[in-house]
Amino acid sequence: MTKYKINRDQEPKTPTQEQMEKYKDFSRLTANYDKFTKRPKLPLYKDKRFFLALIIIALIAYLLSQA
Amino acid sequence: MDKKKASYRQDLEFIAKAKRDKNSFSLLYNKYWEQLFLYIFKKVQSMDVAGEVCQTAMLKAMMNLPKYEDRGFPFSAWLYRIASNEVNLYFRKKKKDGFVEIKDTHVKELMGEIEISGLESIDEQEKLLAVLSELKPNQAEIIEMRFFFSYSFKEIADFYKISEANAKMRLYRIIDKLKQKWSDQ
Numbered sequence: 001m002t003k004y005k006i007n008r009d010q011e012p013k014t015p016t017q018e019q020m021e022k023y024k025d026f027s028r029l030t031a032n033y034d035k036f037t038k039r040p041k042l043p044l045y046k047d048k049r050f051f052l053a054l055i056i057i058a059l060i061a062y063l064l065s066q067a
Numbered sequence: 068m069d070k071k072k073a074s075y076r077q078d079l080e081f082i083a084k085a086k087r088d089k090n091s092f093s094l095l096y097n098k099y100w101e102q103l104f105l106y107i108f109k110k111v112q113s114m115d116v117a118g119e120v121c122q123t124a125m126l127k128a129m130m131n132l133p134k135y136e137d138r139g140f141p142f143s144a145w146l147y148r149i150a151s152n153e154v155n156l157y158f159r160k161k162k163k164d165g166f167v168e169i170k171d172t173h174v175k176e177l178m179g180e181i182e183i184s185g186l187e188s189i190d191e192q193e194k195l196l197a198v199l200s201e202l203k204p205n206q207a208e209i210i211e212m213r214f215f216f217s218y219s220f221k222e223i224a225d226f227y228k229i230s231e232a233n234a235k236m237r238l239y240r241i242i243d244k245l246k247q248k249w250s251d252q
Contacts, residue, residue, distance in 0.1 A: 001164050001165070001200055001201075001204070002164060002165035002166065002167055002200060002204060002207050002211070003164050003165065003166050003167070003200060004166075004167050004168075004169055004196040004199060004200065005166065005167070005168050005169070006168075006169055006170070006171050006174055006192060006193075006196070007168050007169065007170060007171075008171050014105070014108075015104070015105070015108055015114055015117075017101065019114060020100070020101050020104045020105075022118075023104065023114070023117070023118030023121065023122070024096075024097075024100050025122070026093045026096050026097075028122065029092075029096065029122060029125055029126055029129065030089065030090070030092075032122075032126050033089065033126060033129050033130065036126075036130065037130065
């Protein structure tokens with residue numbers, strides 16, 4: 001539901017061109033675009049840390065199954 | 068060639084470029100940033116929020132640009148649609164109601180359309196806004212665009228991707244609904 005408020009005292013505020021420019025940042029936009037669209041350079045199974053974590057999980061699973 | 072047609076052709080050119088090279092999206096970004104920012108600002112009433120929402124809307128536009136097809140409507144209409152959805156999403160996430168600050172002259176204009184007497188009465192003006200708040204968001208939106216943001220029928224038609232005649236019909240149906248609600252209270 002939208003609420004409405006009448007501004008009787010002054011013109012409703014409007015940002016100036018300079019104020020709007022401050023928020024304009026195309027490089028941030030492209031960085032975000034890349035973040036969302038580009039695949040990670042390394043596939044997960046080739047990532048050293050992920051691979052190590054996978055071995056640890058497998059080892060724990062094995063030890064638990066033997067216990 | 069008039070200004071609007073020239074702008075439309077320029078957009079098609081920019082879109083084709085941006086589809087080939089993402090950096091060319093900056094042409095559209097620079098052209099529409101202010102317009103979109105102002106549209107969002109009118110709805111969220113905060114510059115920081117408008118900046119963030121505008122950036123997200125632009126990102127979504129950039130990501131969906133490969134799917135964009137020209138159907139004879141201005142590119143800006145597509146952008147406004149995305150921005151409108153982003154604003155609604157923002158209010159839903161924040162669990163806040165939408166908020167629109169308006170001039171009393173705009174309310175008086177709407178009162179005139181609904182044939183309410185006593186345009187100067189603050190009580191009547193507030194009552195009308197309460198009735199307006201009861202409308203469904205998509206119904207209130209068209210009233211806001213026409214009476215509070217002073218959009219032309221052409222701009223409303225482009226926004227909804229309908230003809231101008233349809234935009235007028237849709238608006239007057241909602242005005243009739245408002246009249247009905249006004250007389251019922």
